[in-house]
Amino acid sequence: MATAAPFQVSSTLAGKSGGQVSLRAGQPVELVVTVLVPAEARYVLLEVPIPAGCSYGPPAPVNRQEVHREYLRQQTGIFCDVLPAGKHVFRIALQPRFRGRYTLNPARAELMYFPTRFGRTDSKQAEIK
Numbered sequence: 001m002a003t004a005a006p007f008q009v010s011s012t013l014a015g016k017s018g019g020q021v022s023l024r025a026g027q028p029v030e031l032v033v034t035v036l037v038p039a040e041a042r043y044v045l046l047e048v049p050i051p052a053g054c055s056y057g058p059p060a061p062v063n064r065q066e067v068h069r070e071y072l073r074q075q076t077g078i079f080c081d082v083l084p085a086g087k088h089v090f091r092i093a094l095q096p097r098f099r100g101r102y103t104l105n106p107a108r109a110e111l112m113y114f115p116t117r118f119g120r121t122d123s124k125q126a127e128i129k
Contacts, residue, residue, distance in 0.1 A: 007109040007119030008036040023096040043112040046078040049105040051126040057093030
């Protein structure tokens with residue numbers, strides 16, 4: 001019997017949800033990740049990679065379900081003790097810096113103690129001009 005993924009994850013970069021996104025160097029953008037949770041989930045890790053040509057902007061307002069957020073060089077880790085059923089939105093402020101064409105790896109939401117139970121986005125291409 002197949003089981004359904006516990007999360008549906010989608011993302012938008014600079015307000016665009018397609019596979020190709022164009023950014024302007026020096027102009028701040030926001031990476032928004034939306035997680036749909038069909039039933040309450042405990043101990044959830046959301047890993048959100050950032051495009052290589054970007055650095056972090058000023059911290060965005062946090063989702064009230066978060067207990068900790070780690071800003072690493074290549075990704076942001078967002079930790080939640082409990083995610084109630086429903087739609088949850090997480091925002092990350094970015095500053096595009098270096099011109100070029102970059103791949104944005106998939107964002108992934110997983111149960112920390114059962115990492116095989118996860119949901120993820122598709123990868124995207126980001127071009128910084």
